[in-house]
Each structure stands twice: as C-alpha cells, then as structure tokens.
Amino acid sequence: MQLARSGDYISLETEKAYMQLQLAYKSVEVLKTALQAAEENLRLANNSFKQGYLQQSDVLSVQVRVTEVQNQLQYAKSNVINASEYLSVMMNEEIAGVLKPTDSLTIASELTIDQSLSDSRADIQAMGFVAEAYRQNYKADKMSFLPRLNAFGSYELYDDQIFQADANGYLFGAALTWDVFDGSKRFGKTQKSKADFNKASLELEQYKSESQLELNKARRMFQDAKNNLKLTELALQQSEEALRIRTNRFKEGLEKTTDLLMAETQFSQKQLEYFTTVFQHNYALAYLEFLTKN
Secondary structure: OHHHHHHHHHHHHHHHHHHHHHHHHHHHHHHHHHHHHHHHHHHHHHHHHHOOOOOHHHHHHHHHHHHHHHHHHHHHHHHHHHHHHHHHHHOOOOOOOOOOOOOOOOOOOOOOOOOOOOOOOHHHHHHHHHHHHHHHHHHHHHHOOOOEEEEEEEEEEEOOOOOOOOEEEEEEEEEEEOOOOOHHHHHHHHHHHHHHHHHHHHHHHHHHHHHHHHHHHHHHHHHHHHHHHHHHHHHHHHHHHHHHHHHHHHHOOOOOHHHHHHHHHHHHHHHHHHHHHHHHHHHHHHHHHHHOOO
16 A cells, blocks of 8 residues: 555656646747847847937846847756656656647646545555554454353264164363453453553554645645646736837837846736646645545
8 A cells, every 4th residue: 555655646646747847838939029029129129229219228227138048948958857857766767858739838727626535545555564463463362251161072883783872972072261360461452452452543543634734735726726727827918918019119210228127127027927836736736636546
C-alpha cells in the first residue's frame, strides 16, 4: 500500500513537472511576442526621432525596454531547459536535449471527483493494516491467559480370530493445563501489546485528521485558483485593450513614449500572470484528485 501511494505521488510530481514545462514554453511565447512589439515600437520611435517628433531620451527608453525583454526571453529559454531536464529525471530518462510538450498550457477541465477523504486510499489502508496487526497481537496475548485444552481418543477392534471384529472398544479423554508461573511475564507482554495497539490506533486517527486538514486546504487552494483565474483573465483583457489604444495614439504622435512602454510592459506581465494562474489552477486540481484518490 505504501509503495502504491509512493507511485501516486511520483505520478503527481511528474504531472507537475510537465505543466511546468508547458508554462516555460508559454513564457517564451509571450516574451517573443513582447520582443516583436518592443522592436516595432523602437522602429516607430526612430522614425519619429528622425522627423523631430521625439527626443533622444525617448528613443533610449524604448531601447532599454527592448533589452529588458531580450534578457527576460533568455531567462525563459533557460527555464525551458531546466524544466526539460527535471522532467527527464522524473521519467527516469537520460538527460539529453530539450523536451517539448505535446499540447499547450490550457485550463484543465474540472472532472467530477469525490472531494471527501476515502479510507480506501492506499496510505490510509497501510496505516489501518498496521493497527489491525497490533490488534491481532494484543488479542493473541490475551488468549495466553486461558488454559490449554488437549483432547485425545482411540478406537480399538479385537477378537480371538483375525478380522472377525466381534468386539471393540474406545477411549477418549481431555487434559486441561494452565501454567500459573508465567503470570507476570504474560501480564507484561499483554500490556505492551495493548499499548502498541492503542498507539497504532491513535496514529491512524491522527493521520486521517491530518489528511482531512490537508484536503480542506487543497479545496480552498483550488477555489482560490479558480477565482484568481477569472481576475487575471479580466486584467489581461483590460491591459490588452489599453495597449491597443496607446499604440494607435503613439503612431499618430498623440501618446507619450513612457505611457506606451508602461502599457506594453503591463500587458506582457498580465499575460505571464495569467498563464501562471492557469498552471496553479491545473496543479491545484491535480493535487485535489491526488488527495481524494481511492
């Protein structure tokens, strides 16, 4: 049972590592798009500077933004390598090359799961087997106080001629024995087995209580992730619209460079926050399934 539960945990960690790889690829994708937008803004800024609409400081600000995104993109690519190597280790595969997920990071569908703690969960069953074993030991030690009953019997055939069997007889009896000189030894052994049984029972109840507490926390974590997902999605939509408006105004010379850079930075940050929240939502769901698995 403990081995089965360890397998469940390794499966959960492998699934988490896979989702981390998905998130790393999403980060690279977002930052590549942000870099393209920053480079386009730099091109527009250079044109405006040549026409006398912008100052050199504005152009430098845009160049700084391009450099920042390039650095962030490099870190994101390194995270892809790190996530690939970690996933290879979890799958007991040789670390060689960069892995690529077969699907993109999207919101996992919420399955209909029993969100209650089950006594048939492998680790809880293991604790139950331990308690039952101590109970059987305690029961056996209590039985040692009872006297031992040995029964015996025989059946005989006899006659003055062979194989005639005109006469027969039988004998049976019983012997009751009780060792009265091992009383203190048996008392001590019984008390010890009783204490072991009580300890195992208390440990089982404590483990179930801790597991229920962890399940309650996981439920709240999942609900928080669902709520946060809605908020980050709304914030992403708002920042995207703000960037669109400021970009159009900047092309017409009606928007400050700093405002455009701020809107573009905020949009890329909201994208990263959104996909991070998607990861948290999916992992919270996977963890909840792990805790309620039978």
